Amino acid sequence: MSEAQGPLSRRRLFGIAGAGAAVAGVGAAAGVFGSKTLGTSDQPVEQAAAASVPFRGPHQAGIVTPAQDRMHFVAFDVTTTDRAELVEMLREWTTAAERMTTGQEAVPNGAVGGSEHAPPADTGEALDLPASALTLTIGFGPSLFDKRFGLAKLRPPALIDLPHFRADELDPARSGGDLCVQACANDPQVAVHAIRNLARIGFGKVAVRWSQLGFGRTSSTSRSQSTPRNLFGFKDGTNNLKAEDTADLSQHMWVQPGDGPEWMTGGSYMVTRRIRMHIETWDRAPLAEQQAIIGRAKGSGAPLGQVDEFDPIDLHVRGEGGIPLIAEDAHVRLAAAESLRGVKILRRGYNFTDGSDGVGHLDAGLFFVAFNRDSRTHFVPMQKALADNDAMMEYVQHTGSAHFAVPRGLGKGEYWGQTLFG
Amino acid sequence: MSEAQGPLSRRRLFGIAGAGAAVAGVGAAAGVFGSKTLGTSDQPVEQAAAASVPFRGPHQAGIVTPAQDRMHFVAFDVTTTDRAELVEMLREWTTAAERMTTGQEAVPNGAVGGSEHAPPADTGEALDLPASALTLTIGFGPSLFDKRFGLAKLRPPALIDLPHFRADELDPARSGGDLCVQACANDPQVAVHAIRNLARIGFGKVAVRWSQLGFGRTSSTSRSQSTPRNLFGFKDGTNNLKAEDTADLSQHMWVQPGDGPEWMTGGSYMVTRRIRMHIETWDRAPLAEQQAIIGRAKGSGAPLGQVDEFDPIDLHVRGEGGIPLIAEDAHVRLAAAESLRGVKILRRGYNFTDGSDGVGHLDAGLFFVAFNRDSRTHFVPMQKALADNDAMMEYVQHTGSAHFAVPRGLGKGEYWGQTLFG
Numbered sequence: 054m055s056e057a058q059g060p061l062s063r064r065r066l067f068g069i070a071g072a073g074a075a076v077a078g079v080g081a082a083a084g085v086f087g088s089k090t091l092g093t094s095d096q097p098v099e100q101a102a103a104a105s106v107p108f109r110g111p112h113q114a115g116i117v118t119p120a121q122d123r124m125h126f127v128a129f130d131v132t133t134t135d136r137a138e139l140v141e142m143l144r145e146w147t148t149a150a151e152r153m154t155t156g157q158e159a160v161p162n163g164a165v166g167g168s169e170h171a172p173p174a175d176t177g178e179a180l181d182l183p184a185s186a187l188t189l190t191i192g193f194g195p196s197l198f199d200k201r202f203g204l205a206k207l208r209p210p211a212l213i214d215l216p217h218f219r220a221d222e223l224d225p226a227r228s229g230g231d232l233c234v235q236a237c238a239n240d241p242q243v244a245v246h247a248i249r250n251l252a253r254i255g256f257g258k259v260a261v262r263w264s265q266l267g268f269g270r271t272s273s274t275s276r277s278q279s280t281p282r283n284l285f286g287f288k289d290g291t292n293n294l295k296a297e298d299t300a301d302l303s304q305h306m307w308v309q310p311g312d313g314p315e316w317m318t319g320g321s322y323m324v325t326r327r328i329r330m331h332i333e334t335w336d337r338a339p340l341a342e343q344q345a346i347i348g349r350a351k352g353s354g355a356p357l358g359q360v361d362e363f364d365p366i367d368l369h370v371r372g373e374g375g376i377p378l379i380a381e382d383a384h385v386r387l388a389a390a391e392s393l394r395g396v397k398i399l400r401r402g403y404n405f406t407d408g409s410d411g412v413g414h415l416d417a418g419l420f421f422v423a424f425n426r427d428s429r430t431h432f433v434p435m436q437k438a439l440a441d442n443d444a445m446m447e448y449v450q451h452t453g454s455a456h457f458a459v460p461r462g463l464g465k466g467e468y469w470g471q472t473l474f475g
Numbered sequence: 476m477s478e479a480q481g482p483l484s485r486r487r488l489f490g491i492a493g494a495g496a497a498v499a500g501v502g503a504a505a506g507v508f509g510s511k512t513l514g515t516s517d518q519p520v521e522q523a524a525a526a527s528v529p530f531r532g533p534h535q536a537g538i539v540t541p542a543q544d545r546m547h548f549v550a551f552d553v554t555t556t557d558r559a560e561l562v563e564m565l566r567e568w569t570t571a572a573e574r575m576t577t578g579q580e581a582v583p584n585g586a587v588g589g590s591e592h593a594p595p596a597d598t599g600e601a602l603d604l605p606a607s608a609l610t611l612t613i614g615f616g617p618s619l620f621d622k623r624f625g626l627a628k629l630r631p632p633a634l635i636d637l638p639h640f641r642a643d644e645l646d647p648a649r650s651g652g653d654l655c656v657q658a659c660a661n662d663p664q665v666a667v668h669a670i671r672n673l674a675r676i677g678f679g680k681v682a683v684r685w686s687q688l689g690f691g692r693t694s695s696t697s698r699s700q701s702t703p704r705n706l707f708g709f710k711d712g713t714n715n716l717k718a719e720d721t722a723d724l725s726q727h728m729w730v731q732p733g734d735g736p737e738w739m740t741g742g743s744y745m746v747t748r749r750i751r752m753h754i755e756t757w758d759r760a761p762l763a764e765q766q767a768i769i770g771r772a773k774g775s776g777a778p779l780g781q782v783d784e785f786d787p788i789d790l791h792v793r794g795e796g797g798i799p800l801i802a803e804d805a806h807v808r809l810a811a812a813e814s815l816r817g818v819k820i821l822r823r824g825y826n827f828t829d830g831s832d833g834v835g836h837l838d839a840g841l842f843f844v845a846f847n848r849d850s851r852t853h854f855v856p857m858q859k860a861l862a863d864n865d866a867m868m869e870y871v872q873h874t875g876s877a878h879f880a881v882p883r884g885l886g887k888g889e890y891w892g893q894t895l896f897g
Contacts (some may be wrong), residue, residue, distance in 0.1 A: 123663075123690070125828065130835075164708060165774035169763035176758055177708020177773055178826075181701070241663075241690040242543075242704075245828055249706075249837060253758050258626060260835030266828050268545070268663040268688060279603070282664075284671075286586060286599020336598055336675050341591035351599055352587035404600075406547065406667055406688050407829060411648060413552075413682030415671060 061171045102239040105184035108151040110462045111319060112307065115188030115237050116399065116424050117296035119275040123241035124403045126325065126353045126420065128194070128230025128455055129259040136202045140158065140474050142258045146191075146251055147468040150234075153243075156184035159250040176253065179246035187238040189247055191322050191469045192457025197231040207473060209313040211322055211427040218440035218451065227327050227453030230262045235323075235422065237401075241266065264452065267403020267420045274401055280354060280362065284330050284404050285448070287347050288354035291362055292385070294399040305397045305431060306424050316472035319461025321424040324432045326455030327405075330418035335442070335448045346444040348383030356385060382394055382444040388439035393435055398425040418449070428456060520714045524661040527606035530573040530883040533741060536730065537610030537659050538821065538846050539718035541697040546662040546689035546825045548625045548747065548842065549670045550616070550652025550877055551681040558624045562896050564680045568613075568673055569890040572656075575665075578606035581672040581845035598675065601668035609660040611669055613891045614745050614879025619653040629895060631735040633744055633849040634880045640873065649749050649875030657745075657844065659823075663688065685875065687749060689825020689842045696823055701774060702784065705824050705841055706752050707870070709769050710776035713784055714807070716821040727819045727853060728846050730883075738894035741883025743846040749827075749875030752840035757870045768866040770805030778807060790814070804866040815857055820847040840871070850878060 102122075106114050133139055149159040158164050163175030198208035234251055236244040245266070252261055271283045272290035276297050283289040294301055303309065308317045335343070344351055354362035358370040358378040368386055370378045379386050390397050401424065406417040425431035440446065460472050524544075528536050555561055571581040579869035580586050585597030593874040620630035656673055667688070674683055694703045694712035698719050705711040716723055725731065730739045757765070766773055780792040780800040790808055792800045801808050812819050823846065828839040847853035862868065882894050 118492050121885070127837075132835075165762065167762065169766075170761050172759050173708070173762050173773070175708075176706075178704045180704060180707055180708070180774070227830075242826065245706075245826070245839070247688065249754065249839070252837065253755070256755070260830045262835075262836055264828065264831050264837055266688070266690060266830075268667065268690070280679065282600040282602065284598075284600055284667075286595070286597075286602070299769070332598070333678070334673065337594050339592050340589065340595050343595070344591075349589075351595070352602070403524075404664065404667070406648075406686065408688075409683045413554075413684075415549075415674065415683055415686055416669070417667070454832070 086168045103183040103185055103290070105155045106186050106188050108154045108189070109464065112462045113152070113190045113320075114462070115190035115235055116306075116321060116401070116459070117274055117302065118186075118188050118237070119296070120270040120272050120277050121186050121188070121237040121403055121471070122270055123237070123244055124270070124420070125241065125244040125248045125264065126267070127234050127236075127252065127264040128262045129232045129234075129252075129255065130262045131197065131201070131231040131258065132260050133258040134201050136474070138258055141471045142255050143474070144468045145254050149250060149254055150189040150247070150469070151181045153179075153247045153250065154184060154189060156182070156187075159254070166191050175327045176246065176250055179243050182240055182243050182246075185238040185240040185243040187236065187243050187247060189251075190235040190237075190323075190459060192233045192235070192459040192474065193470070194230045194232065194455060194457050196229060207314050207316060207424050209309075209317050209322075209458055211313055211317075211429055212456060213429060213433075215428070215454055215456050216433065216437075218436055220446055221442060221451050221454070223454050224452050227265075227298065227408045229455050230457075232259065233323070233325075233455065233457050241268070241396070243420070264409070265405060265420050265453075267405050269404040271402045271404055271419055272334045272400045274399065284332050284417055285335055285343065285347070287343075287349060287351055288362060289402070289419075290400055291349070291354055292366065292389075292399050294407045301397055302399070304426070306426055308426055311354075311427065317458055317460060320459050321426065322428045322432075323457045323459045324421075324423050324428055325450050325455045325457075326436075327451070328423040329416065329452050331414075331448050331450065333414050333419055338448075345380050346382075346384060346448075348379045348385035357383075381446065382442050384439070384443055384445050386437045387443050388435060391416060393438065396425075396431045396435065398423045398431050398435065399445060424459070483889045486800050522545075522712040525585075525605040525607055526635060527577045528608050528610050528762055530576045530611070531886065531889075534884045535612045535742075535881060536576070536884070537612035537657055538728075538743060538823070538851070538881070539696055539724065540608075540610050540659070541700050541718070542692040542694050542823055543608050543610070543659040544661045544692055545659070545666055546692070546842070547658045547666040547670045547686065548665065548689070548749070549656050549658075549674065550684045551654045551656075551674075551677065552684045553623070553653040553680065554682050555617065556623050558896070560680055561624065562892070564677050565892045567676050567888045569885070571672060571676055571890070572611040572669070575601075575669045575672065576606060576609045576611060578604070578609075581676070581853060598668065598672055601665050603862040604665050604668075607660040607662040607665040609658065609665050609669060611673075612657040612745075612881060614655045614657070614881040615892070615895065616652045616654065616877065616879050618651060626895065629736050629738060631739050631744075631880055633730075633735055633739075633851055634878060635855075637746070637850070637876055637878050638855065638859075640858055642862060642868055643873050643876070645876050646874050649687075651877050652879075654681065655745070655747075655877065655879050662688070687827060687875075689827050691826040692827055693824045693841055694822045696821060705756055706839055707757055707765065707769070709765075709771060709773055711824070711841075712822055713771070713776055714788065714811075716819050723819055724821070726848070728821050728848050730848055734849065739880055739882060742881050743848065744850045744854075744878045745881050746843075746845050746847070746850055747875070747877045747879075748843040748858075748873050750841045750843050751838065751872045751874050753870050753872065754839055755836050760870075767802050768804075768806060768870075770801045779805075788813075795822030802866065804864050806861070806865055807865045809860045809865050810857060815860065818847075818853045818857065820845045820853050820857065846881070
């Protein structure tokens, strides 16, 4: 876990921002990325914890970007019914978001440089902080495609209303949303500042529906990262899709030409699930039972029957009496591509704790965030298998759920949502 | 904002832990610190973000320790009525707490080294993480001194039930508590892990009453630190008592011999207030109004009428028409020692965000934590002045409150609460 290591030099800042602009320029020149198989060109670059991540490019940042340490996620209801006003807000958001990802204020000299007689255009709490690898990722929820904005015909078939899964106990106040913004950064104050300033720009047009702070990443999205641990104490995301798996990403995560409406080509579908973990009950389970439920050794993270964390999972190894070493109801078996007709997803979740539950326990768990090419063929069958059979279900409770269409990244001069509204 | 910079080398780890033990040894030899004026000997030592902070010493760590970047705070109700059982838990907590502050598991080989057939004695999510400057600070609330444990006569007169302040809207579910533990660290996962493992050890004896995650520090407690910003975008804690102010700390923060019951000598009284900030309303106030409310310039942090952040506040400077540059209802005027018969407190608060408020806004603010020698003479008059007159009150709402007696630090072999129970 490495974090901001001091102020970013202007030289380094502009060097990286310049590189980002160059990538965007190339993409725009190549016909806005639309005509080739997507996802083969954006290798991750390991970043200094305080550095900036390019905002523009073929795909939105914050998906295969090496997962930052902290997250603040927000879902908005759109409160205006005026399409032009919504589009104008998305343009303003884009400008502000791009600035903030370079460590600048939302608006030039916004915090203290304007008129004393006007409210500051930036709220100021990130004034002294570097970019901190901030990424801002926008998504559009199913409810946006109702009658208000004339978007019904553009709703992607893949952007389904997620089905009810067994044992779901979803709180509507933690679910859904017309729009979302995922802010990830190595300094949480930078992520919170970004969300807050977007909410401020959106005043009168959008209202915060729910938000979630994630204090620690539970996934690696690049082989340059070590595997973090979730609140069950296990390494999480060992077998996650990673930025380097470009062929798999094209097959399983990036929406390809012809998959659905053209405006989503190069994007991905994001599912969020707020998963309360009953850690107090978990902590009373014997080590062997915990390991059997997960299907991995707690210390090394190795699949049961193997030695090292990254050894391939072998679902067919049997122990004494012919009993499978990885149980029929083990998490890794049910979530394995082998059990799911080969489908894979990219996970990008965070540990959370939200105070107490009022009956003597911490309210803590995993804010699950995943990206896939089509939630009907990827997330839904995976989640159904887990909800129906996963031994872990005894220890978790899904309390929030949302689904968003996350378009491709922006070319030069483009704004968030342009492929949808433009 | 600097954070964990990689694994701590064993040599460095043991070097620092050794120094801590040496300090404790000296203190214990000098009659358990009780007979001299306290607070003059523990200068802060700037620590690497991942290093460990000595657990034992004349005062508890986590008070004048340079404020770490993140916090997890928990208040417990004691559910056992058996005094011996409570004391035994405090002994277990002490051992586990000391271990965790050195980056070790709560129990040796606790996460994966025990029997497979028993629940692991450490929950494991901090297995790969360094000490991260973790401090664990214990406090005892007024409600502990009821009839259950025979402590009524030992309740310090200073440990009052805090009075109702104007505009208080306290939620009982976010207030009070028999015991508290403040965990501060530069990696939030380390802080959450510590609280969770103490809660686990306390199962059946204590229950979580409330907990609060703080994502970013809003105070400096050492001149070695830069001043952070709160969610109003202002530098916070410029004029805070700092570890280097040893005379002031003795006068205003450390309980001195003769102040009350002997068991609190060398300790301090901690007040926590969960302060919801109406940031959306604040963000619509003009810069000049924001600065007038605070009494400082937003950019530099300089007091109005001065140039630099650390210039002394001059409450007597007047501008055009003889109007005071620092308004009569400005926050810095009302909180200034000059306005409060000279009293000062040490603040150690954190920014928080807890999702949304259900009506379109972020639920965000400041988790105020302060330490003082006597809350009757220090915190209460200060808070009364602010609650009655502070222009900032229009933008904040106190939603939680608690008060704890925080005893002195531990000598070698001592346990948390020994001066009270021993």
